Amino acid sequence: MARKTITVLGATGSVGCSTLDLIGRNPDRFEVVALTANSDVKGLAAAAIATGARRAVIGDEAMRPALSEALAGTGIEAAAGCAAVIEAAAMGADLVMAAIVGTAGLRPAMAAIEAGSALALANKESLVSAGALMIRAAVARGVIILPVDSEHNAVFQCFDRERPENVSRVILTASGGPFRDWDHDAMRAVTPERAVQHPNWSMGAKISVDSATMMNKGLELIEARHLFGLPPDRYDILVHPQSVVHSLVEYRDGSVLAQLGAPDMRTPIAYALAWPDRIDTPCARLDLAALGRLDFEPPDAERFPALRVARAAMEEGGARPAILNAANEEAVAAFLAGRICFLDIVAIVERVLERYDPPAPSALDDVLAIDGEARLRARELMERQAA
Numbered sequence: 001m002a003r004k005t006i007t008v009l010g011a012t013g014s015v016g017c018s019t020l021d022l023i024g025r026n027p028d029r030f031e032v033v034a035l036t037a038n039s040d041v042k043g044l045a046a047a048a049i050a051t052g053a054r055r056a057v058i059g060d061e062a063m064r065p066a067l068s069e070a071l072a073g074t075g076i077e078a079a080a081g082c083a084a085v086i087e088a089a090a091m092g093a094d095l096v097m098a099a100i101v102g103t104a105g106l107r108p109a110m111a112a113i114e115a116g117s118a119l120a121l122a123n124k125e126s127l128v129s130a131g132a133l134m135i136r137a138a139v140a141r142g143v144i145i146l147p148v149d150s151e152h153n154a155v156f157q158c159f160d161r162e163r164p165e166n167v168s169r170v171i172l173t174a175s176g177g178p179f180r181d182w183d184h185d186a187m188r189a190v191t192p193e194r195a196v197q198h199p200n201w202s203m204g205a206k207i208s209v210d211s212a213t214m215m216n217k218g219l220e221l222i223e224a225r226h227l228f229g230l231p232p233d234r235y236d237i238l239v240h241p242q243s244v245v246h247s248l249v250e251y252r253d254g255s256v257l258a259q260l261g262a263p264d265m266r267t268p269i270a271y272a273l274a275w276p277d278r279i280d281t282p283c284a285r286l287d288l289a290a291l292g293r294l295d296f297e298p299p300d301a302e303r304f305p306a307l308r309v310a311r312a313a314m315e316e317g318g319a320r321p322a323i324l325n326a327a328n329e330e331a332v333a334a335f336l337a338g339r340i341c342f343l344d345i346v347a348i349v350e351r352v353l354e355r356y357d358p359p360a361p362s363a364l365d366d367v368l369a370i371d372g373e374a375r376l377r378a379r380e381l382m383e384r385q386a387a
């Protein structure tokens with residue numbers, strides 16, 4: 001059997017490393033074409049050597065000499081810069097894992113689609129900002145988008161794509177994050193160190209903060225809307241602290257299908273890598289008897305306003321999700337740098353949305369222009385607030 005060729009964008013991150021772990025366990029099935037990172041030269045070079053990648057690309061131009069040195073004598077091509085990351089995405093691998101964090105992953109993900117590669121999509125921000133354009137490009141190119149985000153991967157496994165008219169609701173579960181039962185005053189004093197400690201999942205810093213504000217679930221609503229195509233009022237959120245039921249699909253006859261598993265990203269990643277087949281993973285097996293119970297509760301949009309703000313952006317569509325996403329990225333970065341407090345994150349996003357209402361983007365350049373302007377406005381607001 002010919003090996004499936006894979007390129008991993010964001011190979012040094014949390015999803016990237018889990019992807020490489022699975023590839024390393026299945027050398028007879030997968031062959032690495034290219035790996036990319038932003039500035040972690042050591043991690044990238046080590047991963048490229050371990051997997052026998054054809055090419056390694058570092059996003060930060062200044063790191064070019066360090067990467068060349070780290071790969072000298074290995075025969076692995078070294079490249080650097082944003083354009084080189086996009087080029088790596090467009091090398092025509094059978095599958096491209098899009099695991100860059102943030103809008104930075106948008107052009108590379110689009111390049112992979114345009115090159116005709118199946119896209120395993122972890123980088124939800126790209127779909128939030130430019131979902132309509134990405135889906136259109138994927139349909140035009142006949143390319144499948146395989147969701148890696150655990151909730152969307154669960155829905156994908158349960159959703160009847162041949163007969164979508166039979167689906168009445170998609171229910172995304174949410175752990176509720178580390179502050180699920182905290183009151184407003186307690187959340188005011190949250191530090192970055194505390195916010196990145198997720199109770200169930202070990203993830204990169206940005207998505208960990210998004211989980212803590214629950215903006216992550218808001219972004220996931222918009223992500224689901226693009227992936228599954230139901231009208232906005234057919235997506236619900238259900239808080240489920242144990243993160244065992246990864247999401248559910250309700251059908252017109254009242255049947256509800258769910259996908260369950262231990263909270264380990266290697267399960268949805270393995271599904272996306274092997275689809276339509278399946279592969280073994282070392283993930284813990286689900287022991288429901290040992291767990292004894294699973295809890296569920298409605299989301300609290302009062303304490304987690306990100307849910308309300310993101311749902312409105314989903315319903316309004318057009319440029320709103322791109323603005324929401326860009327302002328959120330800026331605000332999360334400022335929070336992680338200690339420049340704003342935890343509760344400011346969503347407040348900043350809301351204020352940028354209130355004051356900026358451009359027409360819907362019709363091309364990728366429009367999305368990136370909207371993204372840039374929203375970031376600028378978020379930064380200005382934060383500077384004014386600090387002064």
Ligand code: NDP
Nearest residue numbers: 010012013014015037038039040100101104122123203204
């Ligand atoms: P990490 O922060 O752990 O990793 C991000 C990766 O992207 C790294 O390889 C990083 O390189 C690279 N990168 C960062 N900025 C740039 C840039 N400007 N240009 C090129 N590459 C860049 O993130 P995660 O793995 O946690 O998340 C990746 C994506 O997957 C996010 O969109 C997230 O929302 C989504 N996701 C993650 C989950 C998880 O469990 N972690 C679960 C569900 C979705 P370097 O190391 O050199 O900085």
Ligand code: MG
Nearest residue numbers: 149150151220
């Ligand atoms: Mg998720």
